[in-house]
Amino acid sequence: MTSIIQDSLAIVAEKVRTGQMSRRRFMHVLAALGAAGALPSWREANAQTKEIIFSMWGGDAEEVYRKAWGAPYEEKAGVAIQFDGSGPTRGKIRAMVESKNVTWDVCDSGLGTQSSLGPEGLLEPIDYTIVDKNKIVPGLAYQWGATGYIYSSVLTWDSKAFGGEEPKTWADFWDVKRFPGKRVVWKYMVGVLEAALIADGVEPSKVYPIDMDRALNKIKELKEHLVLWDNGASSQQVFRDGEVTMGQIWHTRSTMLADESQGRFKYTFNQGIVQPGVWVVPKGNPAGKAVFEFLASMQEPEKQLILLKELSQGPANPETAKLAPQLASKNPGSPENLAIQVFQNEEWYAKNHQEAEKRFLDVVSS
Amino acid sequence: MYVFFVLPAALLLFFLYLLPLARILMISATDGQGFVANYGAVLTSAPIHRMVWTTVEICAITTVATLLISYLIAYVLLQVSERTRMWMMLCILVPLWVSVLVRAFAWIAVLNNSGPVNSLLQYTGLTDEPVQLVRNQFGVMLGMVHYMLPFGILPLYAAMKGIDPKLISAARALGARPFTAFRRVFLPLSLPGLYSAFVIVFIFSLGFYVTPAILGGGRIVMIAEYIALLISQGYDWGIAAALATMLLSVVLAVVFIAGRFADWDSVLGGSRR
Amino acid sequence: MTLPKSVPGNILRGLAWAGVLFLIAPLLVVIPVSFTPERYLSFPSEALSLRHYETLLFDRRWSGGILTSLLIASITTVLSVVIGTLCAVGMWRIGGRRMQLLRLMILAPLIVPSIVHALAFYKSWIDLGWLDTVWGVIVAHTTICVPLVMITVSAALSGFDHRLEYAARSLGARPLTVLRRIILPNILPGVVSGGIFAFITSWDEIIVILFITARKVRTLPQTIWSSIMERVDPAVAAISTVMVAATLAAVIIKLTLAKRAAPQP
Incomplete structure (x- = not known):
C-alpha cells in the first residue's frame, strides 16, 4: 500500500x-x-x-x-x-x-x-x-x-469508451449497460463502500454511518466487472492499457492521466470521497x-x-x-469542490475500518 | 570432535529458525484475546471459511492436474529415444530453475488483454472482445500447474526409471495385454513415486504465495496471501499466527502420513541434480 | 516396455510434447516483449529497442537490486556451504538415532511453507533489530539454504567409502585434516551442487524478503515484484530474458556434461 x-x-x-x-x-x-x-x-x-x-x-x-x-x-x-x-x-x-x-x-x-x-x-x-x-x-x-x-478518490473514465456519453455519478459507475467495460477500485476499500451506497440511492450527506451489508451487496452486483489497483502507478497503468474504462482512483493520478492523454481520460470531483x-x-x-x-x-x-x-x-x-x-x-x-463531495468520516472509520476491510476483501475475492 | 562439525548448523537452526517458529505458535495462543478467541475466530468466520475453501479447491485441482500431466510426461520420457529425452528434459529443467516471479510475469505477458493468446482468439474470430484470462481463478491455476509440473515430473521419472522393464515383459509374455500389464504391474510399482510427487506438489500448492498473488490480481486470495494481508494491514497477529499454525499442521500431517508411502531415495538421490 | 508405434502410442507422445511445450513456451514469449520500444508491455511492431536493457544497467532500482542480490546470494552460499557441509560430514560420522532428530530439525525449512517462516523471521528480526539489514537477510537465507547443502552433501557421502576415512584416521590424521585431504575431494560434486542450490535459492527468494526488508535493502526479486505490481515496466521482460537465457545455457552445459560423463544405457 x-x-x-x-x-x-x-x-x-x-x-x-x-x-x-x-x-x-x-x-x-x-x-x-x-x-x-x-x-x-x-x-x-x-x-x-x-x-x-x-x-x-x-x-x-x-x-x-x-x-x-x-x-x-x-x-x-x-x-x-x-x-x-x-x-x-x-x-x-x-x-x-x-x-x-x-x-x-x-x-x-x-x-x-x-x-x-x-x-x-x-x-x-x-x-x-x-x-x-x-x-x-x-x-x-x-x-x-x-x-x-x-486528496480525493474520484470517478475517472475513458471518454473514448462510451460514444460521447459521460458518467457523472456512482450510479453511472454501476450501470454496466450504458457504460460497458471493467472498473478499477482500490484494493484497500477506502471510498468504495461510500460509492456503492450513493449508487444505491443513498444521499451523499447520509452515507455515514455506512450500512455495510447494503454497500457490500451493491459491490457484489459489480463484482464480475471489478479490477483492483494496489498502488498509484498501477491505477494509471490499467487505464493506459485499456484494461478498464472507468475507475475510482486518487485525483492526483486522475489529473496526470488527463494531462498526458490530452483529455482522453476525464475525471470529476462530483461525489468524490475526500480523504x-x-x-x-x-x-x-x-x-x-x-x-x-x-x-x-x-x-x-x-x-x-x-x-x-x-x-x-x-x-x-x-x-x-x-x-x-x-x-x-x-x-x-476548495469550497466549490467540497460541496459536491463526501468527506471521509473519522468516527465511522475509527470503529469499523478493520472489520470493513476484511469483509470487503471477502466480497471481492470470493 | 565431530560434534563440533554439527554444532554451527544445530545452533543456527535452533536459535534462529526453530525458536522464531515456536514464537509464532505461541503468539497464536496468547496474542489478542488468547487461544480460544484466535482459533475460534478462524473456525467461525465466514470470510475465512470462504478463503480456506478457495485455497483447498485451487490446491486440489492444481495437484490432480499436475500429477496427471506429470505422470503422462514421465511415462513418455521413459520410452523415447535418448535424443528426444534430452530435448524434453531441457524444456522441463529450464522452467524449474527460472525464478517463480519470472514465470508468473511470463503468464501475464502471454495472457493479458493485448497478449498473444487474446490476439490469436480475436484474429481467428473466436471472440470480438479480449477474454479475461488472468487475474482470476483460471489464471491462478494455470500458473500454479505450470510452476508445479517439474516438481511432479522429476520424482515420477526417477521412480519409474527404477522399475525393472523385465517385469513388464514377463507380464506380456504370460499373455497380459499392454494396458493390463500397465495397470497390474507398472502402475502399482510407480505408486511410491506418485506419493512423493503428490506430497511435494500438494504442500507447495497449499502454501503458495507468489503466483496466486500476481495472477490472482487481488481477486483470488489464498491462505498465504491472506496471512500476509492480515499482517501488513495490521489487524491481528493472533489470527494470522493461528492460520499459519494450522497451515503448518496440515503440511506436516501430509508429509508424515503420505510421506510414509513415498519413495524419497529416488527423489533426493536422482531427480534434482 | 516401449510405447507401441500405434495410434494410442502416438497420442500419448503428442500429449506429452504438448505438456512439455506448455512448460517452455511462456518463457520464450518474454523475449520479444523485452525488445519493445514502448513503455508498456507489448510486442515490438516495427523497430526493436534495447532501452529496457539500458534500464537494467543504469536505473539504480535495477542495477542496485542486482548488486544487492549478488552480494547476499554470494555470502549466503559461502556460509551455507561451510555450515551445511560440516554438518553433513559430522552427522555421517556420528550416525545413529540421536542424529535423526537433529536431521529433522535441520531439514525443517524445506517443509515449512515460506509464508510461515517469513512470519517467524519478521517477528524475531524486529526484536533483534535486524529488519531491513543485509545481515538480517543473509542469516534468514542461510537457515533456508543449509538444508539444501546438507541433502546434496549427504547424498554424495552415501557413495563414499568409510574405509578410506578409517585408514586415514588410523594413520594419525586429525578430523580436520581428514576432512580436507580425504573427504572433501571425494564429495566435491555434492558440495558444488549444494552451493548452486543455495545460490539460486537466495537469489530468487522473495517471500521472506517481502517481510524482513523494506527500502534500504532492495534485492532484485523485490524490484521485479514491485514492477509487476505497478504493471508498468517492460524492464521485467528484459531481466526475465536475461535470466531465462542464463538458465538455458546452464542447463544445456549440465545436460551435455552429464551425457558425456555417464552414457545412459
Missing part, C-alpha cells in the same frame, strides 16, 4: 524524468516545501534532540523528502532528519510499539491508521500547542494525527515532543501552494487557497 504523499512525489519525479517539469522548477518546489515556518520555542525545544526519524514510503520520494523537509530543518533547527523508506504500514507501527522498540518519530499515513491505532494507545496524541490547529482545515486536526494535505493525508507519531517515539516542531515546520501556506500547483494536492492550510484562486477547480479542498 502506498500513501498519497509518496505517490505525489513519484509524480513530480516522473514529470522531471519525462521533461514535463524542469529540474530548476523541481528544486523550487522542494525548496518551498522545505522552508520552515519558524516558531519562537524552536531551538529550546530541540536542545536535547539530535535526530528525528521520518518514516515514509521510499522510492524516489526519499531523496525528495530529504531535500525538501530534512535539509532545511537541519539547517534551521540543528536536528538531523533521517528518512526510513520502509513504509509505515499499520502492521509495522503496531509491531514496533507492541515490542517497545520504536524507531520512528513521524509516519506518513492516513486517517485509517490514526483512527484504528490511536484509540488502542499505539500513537502519541498530537500536541496542538506546537502544531497550529488554525493552519489545518477545521475538523481535520485529529487527536492522533495532523492533516498535512487533502486527509495524516501525519501520526508512534507511541514512545525516540525524539519525544520535539517531533511536533518538525510537523509545525510543514504548515506554511506558501509551500502548500506549490504542492497544489504542481501536484493538485489539496492544501490542509485554508490560507493557501486564497493565494491562488485560479487553482480552485483543481483543488479537492
